[in-house]
Amino acid sequence: MSAETKKIGEIPSYKVTLFVRRFNPEDGQEARWEDFDVEVFGTDRVLDALHKIKWEQDGSLTFRRSCAHGVCGSDAMRINGRNRLACKTLIKDLDMSQPIYVEPIKGLAVEKDLVVDMNPFYQAYRDVKPFLIASDKPAKERLQSAEERARFDDTTKCILCAACTTSCPVFWTDGQYFGPAAIVNAHRFIFDSRDEASEVRLEILNDKEGVWRCRTTFNCTEACPRGIEVTKAIAEVKQAILVGRR
Amino acid sequence: MSTPKIHHYEYDVVIVGAGGAGMRAAIEAGPHAKTAVISKLFPTRSHTGAAQGGMAAALANVEEDSWEWHTFDTVKGGDYLVDQDAAEILAKESVQAVIDLENMGLPFNRTPEGKIDQRRFGGHTRDHGKAPVRRSCYAADRTGHMILQTLYQNCVKLGIEFYNEFYVLDLVMVGEGKNKKPSAVVAYELATGDLHVFAGKSIIFATGGFGKIFKTTSNAHTLTGDGVGIIYRKGLPLEDMEFYQFHPTGLAGLGILLSEAARGEGGILRNASGERFMERYAPTIKDLAPRDMVARAMANEVREGRGAGPNKDYVLLDLTHLPPEVIDAKLPDITEFARTYLGVEPYTEPVPVFPTAHYAMGGIPTNIKAEVLSDNNTVVPGLYAAGECACVSVHGANRLGTNSLLDINVFGKRSGIYAVEYAKTAKQVPVPANAADEVVAMIEKVRNSNGTEKVAVLRKELQDTMDKNAQVYRTEDSLNEALDKIAELRKRYENISVQDKGTRFNTDLLEAIELGFLLDLAEVLAFTARERRESRGGHFREDFETRNDKKFMVHSMAYLTDKKAKKPADNIKLDWKPVTITNYPPMERKY
Numbered sequence: 121m122s123a124e125t126k127k128i129g130e131i132p133s134y135k136v137t138l139f140v141r142r143f144n145p146e147d148g149q150e151a152r153w154e155d156f157d158v159e160v161f162g163t164d165r166v167l168d169a170l171h172k173i174k175w176e177q178d179g180s181l182t183f184r185r186s187c188a189h190g191v192c193g194s195d196a197m198r199i200n201g202r203n204r205l206a207c208k209t210l211i212k213d214l215d216m217s218q219p220i221y222v223e224p225i226k227g228l229a230v231e232k233d234l235v236v237d238m239n240p241f242y243q244a245y246r247d248v249k250p251f252l253i254a255s256d257k258p259a260k261e262r263l264q265s266a267e268e269r270a271r272f273d274d275t276t277k278c279i280l281c282a283a284c285t286t287s288c289p290v291f292w293t294d295g296q297y298f299g300p301a302a303i304v305n306a307h308r309f310i311f312d313s314r315d316e317a318s319e320v321r322l323e324i325l326n327d328k329e330g331v332w333r334c335r336t337t338f339n340c341t342e343a344c345p346r347g348i349e350v351t352k353a354i355a356e357v358k359q360a361i362l363v364g365r366r
Numbered sequence: 367m368s369t370p371k372i373h374h375y376e377y378d379v380v381i382v383g384a385g386g387a388g389m390r391a392a393i394e395a396g397p398h399a400k401t402a403v404i405s406k407l408f409p410t411r412s413h414t415g416a417a418q419g420g421m422a423a424a425l426a427n428v429e430e431d432s433w434e435w436h437t438f439d440t441v442k443g444g445d446y447l448v449d450q451d452a453a454e455i456l457a458k459e460s461v462q463a464v465i466d467l468e469n470m471g472l473p474f475n476r477t478p479e480g481k482i483d484q485r486r487f488g489g490h491t492r493d494h495g496k497a498p499v500r501r502s503c504y505a506a507d508r509t510g511h512m513i514l515q516t517l518y519q520n521c522v523k524l525g526i527e528f529y530n531e532f533y534v535l536d537l538v539m540v541g542e543g544k545n546k547k548p549s550a551v552v553a554y555e556l557a558t559g560d561l562h563v564f565a566g567k568s569i570i571f572a573t574g575g576f577g578k579i580f581k582t583t584s585n586a587h588t589l590t591g592d593g594v595g596i597i598y599r600k601g602l603p604l605e606d607m608e609f610y611q612f613h614p615t616g617l618a619g620l621g622i623l624l625s626e627a628a629r630g631e632g633g634i635l636r637n638a639s640g641e642r643f644m645e646r647y648a649p650t651i652k653d654l655a656p657r658d659m660v661a662r663a664m665a666n667e668v669r670e671g672r673g674a675g676p677n678k679d680y681v682l683l684d685l686t687h688l689p690p691e692v693i694d695a696k697l698p699d700i701t702e703f704a705r706t707y708l709g710v711e712p713y714t715e716p717v718p719v720f721p722t723a724h725y726a727m728g729g730i731p732t733n734i735k736a737e738v739l740s741d742n743n744t745v746v747p748g749l750y751a752a753g754e755c756a757c758v759s760v761h762g763a764n765r766l767g768t769n770s771l772l773d774i775n776v777f778g779k780r781s782g783i784y785a786v787e788y789a790k791t792a793k794q795v796p797v798p799a800n801a802a803d804e805v806v807a808m809i810e811k812v813r814n815s816n817g818t819e820k821v822a823v824l825r826k827e828l829q830d831t832m833d834k835n836a837q838v839y840r841t842e843d844s845l846n847e848a849l850d851k852i853a854e855l856r857k858r859y860e861n862i863s864v865q866d867k868g869t870r871f872n873t874d875l876l877e878a879i880e881l882g883f884l885l886d887l888a889e890v891l892a893f894t895a896r897e898r899r900e901s902r903g904g905h906f907r908e909d910f911e912t913r914n915d916k917k918f919m920v921h922s923m924a925y926l927t928d929k930k931a932k933k934p935a936d937n938i939k940l941d942w943k944p945v946t947i948t949n950y951p952p953m954e955r956k957y
Contacts, residue, residue: 163619163707175822177864179874186586189622189703191410193510208706231557232871238408242866251519261468263480269473276473276505276512280410306789314471 133161136216138169140181141223142173143230151230155219160211164191166199166222167206170234183234186335193281198223199200203283203343225286227295241282244298248306248324253317268313275353277346284340284350290324296329300340300350303331307353318365326361370809370869371560372802377402378781378789380566382534382551382593385412386510386774387753387781388572389517389526389910393470394782395570396526399789402564404529404553406588413574413586414774417510418562418625418700419487420502421467421771423460427481427597428500433457436501440769441950443489443656443866444727445903445913447606447921449946450529452734452758453777456769464503472516474505475696482936485696486630489766495957498654502768507625507699529564531556533876535808537569537596537749538801540732544740548623548749552805556876559869560804561809567792568748571597571730572740572778575754578880579888580723580837581829584616584623593755595883597730598890603923605757606728607887608895611765612838615723616662616681620643620707624700624719626651626767629653634684634772635664636716637672644682648957655957658764658904661721665838668720669809675718682716725770726754727761727904728894731923731943734758734779740834742923742943746794748788752781759921761901762945812878817861821878824855824862828881828888836892841909845896852889859885886926894922894936915952919945 137155143151153186158172174181184194190208197206200214200221214220228236228363245268256262285291285299306325310318325331331354340350379395381388384405395401405412424431436457437888441448452616463669468474468482475483484500492499505512523530540549550565573593577585614635617625629635637643647663648655655663663851664681674682685693685701690713701712730751731739736758738749753774760773810901831851835844858864859882866874900914901907920942928937 144868145870167929172602174874175820179821180868182866182871182873186407186411186588187413187416188587189416189707191416191508191699192413192586194407194411210706235871242408246522249523251523258465258469261465261474261482264476265480266478268480269476272473273506276515277508278515279415279511280408308473312471312473 126222132328133159134216135159135209136169136211137219138173139219139221140173140233142233144180144232153345156174162212164211165207166209166211166220167195168212169220170206170222182232191279193279196281196283196286198225198226203287205281205283205345225282227292228282228288238282240295241299241301244302245280245305246300248298249317249322250305250309252309252312252315254314255316262314264313271313272308272311275304277348278304278308279346281345283343283345287339287343289337289339290333290335294333297326297333298330300354303354303357304348304350307357310357310365318360322357322361325357331358331361370806373560374560374565375562376565378566378792379568379570379785380404380551381570381572383572383574383753383755384409384413384528384530385572385574385753386513386517386771387778388570389521390775390778391570391572391785392526393517393520393524394779395519395786396524398786402527402529404532404534404551404564406531406533406592408530409521409528410514411618412514413589413814415511415514416584416586416623417513417771418623419630420485420504420509420768421464421513421628421769421775422487422490422501422766423464423503423772424457424501425461425482425484425503428484428545429476431499431501433460435499436460438494438950439490440760440766441762442495442955444764444768445955446762446919446950446952447759447902447945448762449759450948451946451951452760453952454948455734456483456760456772459776460772463772463779467513467516467775470516470520471660472505472512472534474503485627486654488626488629488654488660488766490768491651498651502630504627507627507697510771529553529562532562534592534596535879536805537600539600540795540798544744544771546740547747547795550797550801552802554805554809554876556871559872561798561805563801565794565797566710567789567794568750570750570752570781571755572751572753572781573755575726576884576887577723579828579832579884579891581833582616582621583723584613584621585723590880591883591887592880594729598926600744601926602738603731603921603925603941604728604890605731606759606921607890607924608898608905608922609727609763609903610723611657611725611727612661612721613724614657614664614721615683615719617707618675618718618720621722622703623722623724624683624703624717625697625707626657628683628685628700630698631692632688635660635686636682637667638674638678639672643667643672651957655762656764656766659957661838662906664721680718683719684716685712686714686716702843710802720896723879724763727757727759727763727765729755729757732756732758735784736777737784742941748792750781750785752777763905808879809875812864813867813875814838815862815864815878817863819858819862821862821864821881824858825884827883828852828855828884832888836895838906840895840905840907842896845892848892849889849896852885852892856885889942890924890938894924894940897940898922919952921945
């Protein structure tokens, strides 16, 4: 399928087949796979291919997207069985001898095509108190050493795309589990030297639906498009519950 | 014709847009007035999150600095089209704006003493242009991401009410002429196709930019200027629309932004022969000249055959002399963009870059209280605008890097404060029974369209003509070509078809509606650019290469008069508005 067909400038283009998981609540049909052939450049992203389908073949194909370069977190989807951002996945980095399979992230109800109901995910995020809690009223900035700042740097990168949470087998079977993204955002404050409420958050996550559900499968770390060491962050929260923050 | 369900709400303050400006406003308004934030995206998807380099404030944490120097740089950077009273406020209130964010939890990079660290950025200088100054407060190269997250976190803390994935498509105004007042906004809910009428005593527009009128842009797909377009369709003016910023360092061919911080940290622009060409264009501050000058210099290198690459169509951003650990600590995200999208390793290879459409200096005219103006002086009571959609004007003809994250915080906050103040005493303007009629008609017309034109094709042709004719270099002929093309596209827009006829998550329908706004705004931009027959800041006319203060030291004010007219000259009324000058008389702009 990946035969090089022509040259435009220096960028080769290819014909690829995408199998996209379709579902429309208004047409009365079950979810199904539909295939599309599209001409793409080697540098195109899966998002470009989806746009080509939507703009040239089937306007009803529905997905979320915005920034198109991996910072807004709108377009997490399951591509060839792995959670990724469509705008950060280059076609040439996939096996172009095979069709590309695109389906919604798992564990959240499908609304239409690749769009899922994100509300349970956002609720879990809000439940961990994802905001700085501090009682002091400084006249200027609070001081924080570079080392203290570095302690939680990794988890500040989260863009709430849900790639981690919806790659987690525990979350698939138990939608009540807080999930990796909420724990990452709790971690971001638990280890911030300016925050005063880490005990409250640790208490929340010491719940039966909290960090102890994590089975350390590392799916979340693999899925994170921001390179956050998610599993490590969860382990650090577990440690903090057992022996205190350090 | 199916009629959508219509829901009604009443609030004191209604904020349209949940990016930096909208959420900063909400944090001020929420605790004091019944407040709703309506956004076409989930808040943290907003494009504030893509901003990288930093936020300017004369904290003087790492070297001597003053808000007065910052004001001067802002005025000069904007090529003297800046309203100087507004620039003073921006610079003066910047310090508190940064402290506010730190106190809210924003994880700024720190100095060895634990204070907020600062770095250099284009056009920011010590003592009126003597040398670059470290004024930009930052969090790695994801300062915008941190601002957006921190503001959303604080909105969650305050329990702000959000209506996400609601597309505001109309502003309901009641009254005649100068007595017109806002009453409500009408939003389309993506999930259901239902309409929602939000009555508000104060209404704040914080809807962001419209970079999608161009092909090569750093802007998100969703930045289609809906808010600015709504204001324009109400007969309210748009100010300085010809001034659009092209950021020098977009990833070549893609337009993805590589922060000016790369040059702030020591990165150098080179042409094909490896020459540091900015030495010829801005001998004193070289690669840290303002964006308009750097973008033009790059385009000129390419035009004169000194571009790099197989097609000689870009220049190179060289970071290879920086230690990898500095790159990792200060510029991690943008170097990853180079690796991911171009397969270039910035440790060892220079990165191909070319200017990318980035930021609208112009927009909805406001005063320093963020109140929207209906002409050069008259305030529309209860209507506010802040952020990229607004024109205060603190950016004039060219915005300095790190002044936009500042703008959203200073004027976002102000809009919230003044909107609450107004709502405390104002009465709700009664919402007419037919408030949603226009949106119902628009939605049904587009949904039922079965013509022969494709929205994506028209949008691409629009973006192509804007890149070709209204970019870094402009002429009377190129702008006329753009205007003719837009007139043709408008006609063809009447004959579009939308394939998705459903009510649930109908993004096909919304893309068609968004294209309507893009066409309106592109037309205003090309028209005002044609009428400004001089070169100033981001607006460069090859047929009028110099600044003409005698004639054009004024803001343009464009009004839509007759929606049905065929030629833009017949449907846009152009007026001019004086620039507010306090301390800095116009001088030649040299760096």
